[in-house]
Amino acid sequence: MIRINLGKQGLGKVRFALTPLDVVKDLLFSLARSPRQLGPVWQAAATQALSARRLGLLAVVAGGGPRGYAPDFLRPEPSGFQMTLDDALHHVATTPEERIRYELTAAIGGHSWGHTAADRPPRLLLDAMERGEEYLAQRVASELEQFWHTALAPHWPGIRARLEGDVAARAAVIAQQGIAEAVNQLAPNLEWDDAAAEFRLATPGLSALRLDADTAILVPSVFAGRATFCGAEPPGTPVPRLPLIVYPVGPDDRLPTGRGEELIGPTRTRLLAELAQPRSTGELAQRVRLSPATVSYHLQILHRAGLVQRTRRSRTVLYQRVTTTPDHAL
Numbered sequence: 001m002i003r004i005n006l007g008k009q010g011l012g013k014v015r016f017a018l019t020p021l022d023v024v025k026d027l028l029f030s031l032a033r034s035p036r037q038l039g040p041v042w043q044a045a046a047t048q049a050l051s052a053r054r055l056g057l058l059a060v061v062a063g064g065g066p067r068g069y070a071p072d073f074l075r076p077e078p079s080g081f082q083m084t085l086d087d088a089l090h091h092v093a094t095t096p097e098e099r100i101r102y103e104l105t106a107a108i109g110g111h112s113w114g115h116t117a118a119d120r121p122p123r124l125l126l127d128a129m130e131r132g133e134e135y136l137a138q139r140v141a142s143e144l145e146q147f148w149h150t151a152l153a154p155h156w157p158g159i160r161a162r163l164e165g166d167v168a169a170r171a172a173v174i175a176q177q178g179i180a181e182a183v184n185q186l187a188p189n190l191e192w193d194d195a196a197a198e199f200r201l202a203t204p205g206l207s208a209l210r211l212d213a214d215t216a217i218l219v220p221s222v223f224a225g226r227a228t229f230c231g232a233e234p235p236g237t238p239v240p241r242l243p244l245i246v247y248p249v250g251p252d253d254r255l256p257t258g259r260g261e262e263l264i265g266p267t268r269t270r271l272l273a274e275l276a277q278p279r280s281t282g283e284l285a286q287r288v289r290l291s292p293a294t295v296s297y298h299l300q301i302l303h304r305a306g307l308v309q310r311t312r313r314s315r316t317v318l319y320q321r322v323t324t325t326p327d328h329a330l
Helices: 007-011 020-033 040-052 056-062 085-093 097-109 123-130 133-177 179-184 260-264 266-274 281-288 292-304
Strands: 002-005 190-193 198-201 209-212 217-221 228-230 244-248 308-313 316-321
Touching: 020 040, 020 056, 020 085, 020 133, 020 217, 040 056, 040 133, 056 123, 056 133, 085 133, 097 133, 123 133, 133 179, 133 217, 133 266, 179 190, 266 281, 266 292, 281 292, 281 316, 292 308, 292 316
Parallel strands: 002 209, 217 244
Antiparallel strands: 002 198, 190 198, 228 244, 308 316
């Protein structure tokens, strides 16, 4: 059990964040530790990207290493709600050497507060470490970027829309029931203890750990199967960070399922994915990189089919997908 004590004031500072690099780390970790959870399509896409680009070091480091711990510097602390891929990669490449040394030592030898099996670290990781922390950080950042563009970039609009939609749904719970109740709904192994003013995260394989922090950052994930944490360690950790808790996104039953993309086409499926929150035609055109005229054409069809609704705000027409999907197809 990991306990992260925030105090009453700390809960009020809890915030959400997301970044493309979080998606990369979650996909690679799931590929190494729970591939069945990914399904055959994502397994094939991730494996092919690693093989085609020869990203062996990334596979070893981000996959959890020999002891099941993936270094936290691969997931930089986000300064705002959304961190761009370039900013995140820059943070990885310039991670302080003492932080990298601490985390890689844990990856090879295990955390002093954790219980993991003893295996010999891969030669690839040891060779990279022998060339120094700066070299390793820059090479890992380069491989992260290559993996992103090969395996994930084409799917990012839909993934981002689902992540944003999940945060919007959690915000609605906060508005109606409070942030403590919203936290309790994030994952079965995560809860907020109001009496102790702390997060409690059930994590098999780790001994009891209690941390004090001013706040925490919540990150939704489309690949995580349960809540996990990173960033915060016991006192004395080099370059300490805020606790970051990754949780699985909730089910999204507002999008067509099964053969939905075959029925309405990939362009309209992408538009629906982006419409978890109201957007104008111009904003959608920028997000999906299509002309406003093309987006407007598809929006009219989706509106006639009852898949999206439109409202006027001043001189702007906003579109948003409806909460239920009609039975008929386009």
